[in-house]
Amino acid sequence: MQWTINGQVREAEVDFRTSLLDLLREQFQLSGTKKGCNQGACGACTVLVDGERINACLALAVQYQGREITTVEGLAERGTLHPVQTAFIEHDGFQCGYCTPGQLCSAVGMAGEFERGLPSAVTQDLAAADLEWSRDELRERMSGNLCRCGAYNGIADAITAALGRELGEELTR
Amino acid sequence: MRAFDYHQVADSEQAIEQAVRSRQAKYLGGGTNLVDLMRETVERPQTLIDVTRLSRDIDETAEDGLIIGAAATNAALAGDARIRSRYPLLSRAILSGASAQIRNMATVGGNLLQRTRCAYFYDVATRCNKREPGAGCDALEGFHRYHAILGTSSSCIATHPSDMAVALAALDARIHLRGPEGERQLAITEFHREPGERPDLETELQPEELIVAVELPPLPMAVRSEYRKVRDRASYAFALVSVASMVELDGETIQNVRLSLGGVGTKPWRAWRAEAALRGQPATEATLAAAVDAELAAARPLPGNAFKLELVRRLMIAELSQRLSDARNGGDA
Numbered sequence: 366m367q368w369t370i371n372g373q374v375r376e377a378e379v380d381f382r383t384s385l386l387d388l389l390r391e392q393f394q395l396s397g398t399k400k401g402c403n404q405g406a407c408g409a410c411t412v413l414v415d416g417e418r419i420n421a422c423l424a425l426a427v428q429y430q431g432r433e434i435t436t437v438e439g440l441a442e443r444g445t446l447h448p449v450q451t452a453f454i455e456h457d458g459f460q461c462g463y464c465t466p467g468q469l470c471s472a473v474g475m476a477g478e479f480e481r482g483l484p485s486a487v488t489q490d491l492a493a494a495d496l497e498w499s500r501d502e503l504r505e506r507m508s509g510n511l512c513r514c515g516a517y518n519g520i521a522d523a524i525t526a527a528l529g530r531e532l533g534e535e536l537t538r
Numbered sequence: 539m540r541a542f543d544y545h546q547v548a549d550s551e552q553a554i555e556q557a558v559r560s561r562q563a564k565y566l567g568g569g570t571n572l573v574d575l576m577r578e579t580v581e582r583p584q585t586l587i588d589v590t591r592l593s594r595d596i597d598e599t600a601e602d603g604l605i606i607g608a609a610a611t612n613a614a615l616a617g618d619a620r621i622r623s624r625y626p627l628l629s630r631a632i633l634s635g636a637s638a639q640i641r642n643m644a645t646v647g648g649n650l651l652q653r654t655r656c657a658y659f660y661d662v663a664t665r666c667n668k669r670e671p672g673a674g675c676d677a678l679e680g681f682h683r684y685h686a687i688l689g690t691s692s693s694c695i696a697t698h699p700s701d702m703a704v705a706l707a708a709l710d711a712r713i714h715l716r717g718p719e720g721e722r723q724l725a726i727t728e729f730h731r732e733p734g735e736r737p738d739l740e741t742e743l744q745p746e747e748l749i750v751a752v753e754l755p756p757l758p759m760a761v762r763s764e765y766r767k768v769r770d771r772a773s774y775a776f777a778l779v780s781v782a783s784m785v786e787l788d789g790e791t792i793q794n795v796r797l798s799l800g801g802v803g804t805k806p807w808r809a810w811r812a813e814a815a816l817r818g819q820p821a822t823e824a825t826l827a828a829a830v831d832a833e834l835a836a837a838r839p840l841p842g843n844a845f846k847l848e849l850v851r852r853l854m855i856a857e858l859s860q861r862l863s864d865a866r867n868g869g870d871a
Binding site: 471 | 539543569590613635636774
């Protein structure tokens with residue numbers, strides 16, 4: 366079986382039962398992606414597949430053959446941190462750090478969804494083409510990532526700052 | 539998790555051929571529920587047939603409705619501009635369910651076939667008639683805050699967990715099926731079964747039969763439709779109660795109405811009795827109250843979920859009042 370992981374083609378023969386999460390951690394020693402609940406509730410295992418965020422714990426590795434997978438190890442480019450990573454440092458978006466890789470990948474995926482105009486459950490007018498950023502939008506869109514330390518204020522500040530930079534506007538949380 | 543064979547197929551014909559050839563096969567969509575249940579050994583298929591390469595297109599029908607390939611992801615459906623403008627309650631319902639990560643994985647077909655999140659169904663150390671027919675039900679005298687009050691039986695009180703399906707029930711969606719005997723369609727309200735004596739049989743799907751598409755009939759009144767969900771936390775939780783609704787007024791008379799409920803039924807619950815009590819009646823508070831009474835007359839609450847009666851009442855009245863107000867202000871929009 367073959368996957369493209371952080372830009373590199375990787376191969377392994379694994380049992381069909383292997384989750385994408387276990388493939389990354391156990392086969393390829395990419396242990397940045399974390400195993401929290403292993404049932405899709407906490408988001409610690411969030412990775413990007415073809416740019417879209419998913420829970421690697423609920424994904425069977427065999428089903429994702431041939432896809433482009435980005436983990437937290439692949440967010441930085443040539444030694445330069447991804448803007449979301451930088452923002453997490455600036456805004457103290459963590460305490461113990463266990464949820465952080467999932468938060469980072471999720472935030473990158475979320476920014477893409479927002480830029481593509483995908484609404485959320487709290488978007489007032491679903492038919493409107495233009496989305497309006499708000500604190501409620503952020504909290505709703507990131508609800509699939511739990512932080513047991515409760516570092517949410519820093520996380521929310523970091524993501525807001527990073528998205529604002531990307532959109533070229535000052536966003537308030 | 540028990541070992542299984544895995545097959546990826548390119549179309550529905552291959553999928554069905556593979557299912558006919560295989561022992562104890564299950565179709566695999568995004569896996570967000572099935573993989574979890576396999577890990578708990580609640581589901582023990584010997585073969586998985588990956589149907590995520592089947593059609594995920596969303597196309598116009600000749601009647602000005604839409605037809606959605608069963609492999610479309612929940613996120614793709616919720617984000618589609620035509621769904622957002624013509625059937626906004628469906629967008630809202632999907633976006634109210636699960637998390638963004640799960641909506642990116644989960645398919646439309648899989649959403650319809652997801653199993654209940656009843657904790658006793660999940661816990662193989664407890665008794666569950668859905669898991670093991672005839673075993674008994676530990677939810678009846680257990681923790682059943684999240685369980686159903688409508689469509690229940692002495693065998694099962696598990697709720698159907700889907701938000702999407704509640705919106706589809708209000709829209710009279712049609713489920714397109716394909717099996718070894720050919721193709722057929724079922725109304726979504728005929729697709730899921732009430733538990734009765736056989737809570738293990740959740741749908742009318744026959745062996746090897748596959749959901750290939752979901753069709754939304756044209757419904758101009760759905761432009762002003764909404765879905766509102768009440769749950770224990772603000773996001774990423776299953777419904778305690780949810781309401782999908784839309785109304786059409788002729789002066790102050792309720793000309794037409796669609797109403798369905800989530801979180802309270804053993805299947806996505808179309809509120810037929812309430813609709814019948816509303817249609818043709820004056821748009822007054824008394825009418826709304828009578829409609830709620832009509833729907834809840836058949837409710838069978840238990841000590842742990844009796845609070846849902848009041849919650850359903852308030853949510854239905856609040857939502858219908860809002861729809862009526864929107865209809866008065868929106869004219870023919």
